[in-house]
Amino acid sequence: MSDWVFGYGSLIYKVDFPYLEREPAQIEGWARRFWQGSHDHRGTPEAPGRVVTLVPEAGRACRGMAYRVEHEVFEHLDHREKNGYERHRVAIRLLERGEMVKGTLYVAGRDNPAFLGPADEADMAEHILAARGPSGDNLEYLLRLAEALRELGENDDHVFELERRARAGTR
Numbered sequence: 001m002s003d004w005v006f007g008y009g010s011l012i013y014k015v016d017f018p019y020l021e022r023e024p025a026q027i028e029g030w031a032r033r034f035w036q037g038s039h040d041h042r043g044t045p046e047a048p049g050r051v052v053t054l055v056p057e058a059g060r061a062c063r064g065m066a067y068r069v070e071h072e073v074f075e076h077l078d079h080r081e082k083n084g085y086e087r088h089r090v091a092i093r094l095l096e097r098g099e100m101v102k103g104t105l106y107v108a109g110r111d112n113p114a115f116l117g118p119a120d121e122a123d124m125a126e127h128i129l130a131a132r133g134p135s136g137d138n139l140e141y142l143l144r145l146a147e148a149l150r151e152l153g154e155n156d157d158h159v160f161e162l163e164r165r166a167r168a169g170t171r
Contacts (some may be wrong), residue, residue, distance in 0.1 A: 160165030
């Protein structure tokens with residue numbers, strides 16, 4: 001048996017799991033934000049990095065990548081997304097075929113211990129520039145995400161502003 005999973009952050013470009021199908025996709029009513037702390041990948045418990053989560057936002061669409069996977073893949077994804085992320089069911093629009101499917105989405109909500117929340121964009125960019133963890137520099141995560149979003153034709157003002165500030169050394 002299989003299910004769809006929607007990726008909006010590193011799941012777009014770091015595909016370390018088997019999948020049956022992969023297609024650009026979009027979900028409605030969510031906005032991508034660098035509001036989640038990363039203690040285990042792009043930072044440490046003492047100095048967490050910043051990674052993306054989704055926050056509800058009416059009228060917004062979030063583009064990413066959908067993967068149809070066998071159910072056993074969720075054991076790997078649950079481990080990968082363990083630092084505050086929870087599974088949610090969501091309607092996913094597959095952009096190439098124009099059809100809607102139900103799937104799984106990992107969201108780190110405001111009530112998880114690693115949630116950092118909103119901050120000034122210059123401060124977030126400085127935070128990202130300074131953080132590094134077992135999976136590498138936090139800056140690499142930001143830059144690879146921005147590149148992947150451009151390839152998908154996604155214009156994410158939040159991500160691109162953080163990228164601009166980080167490349168400029170902030171402020």
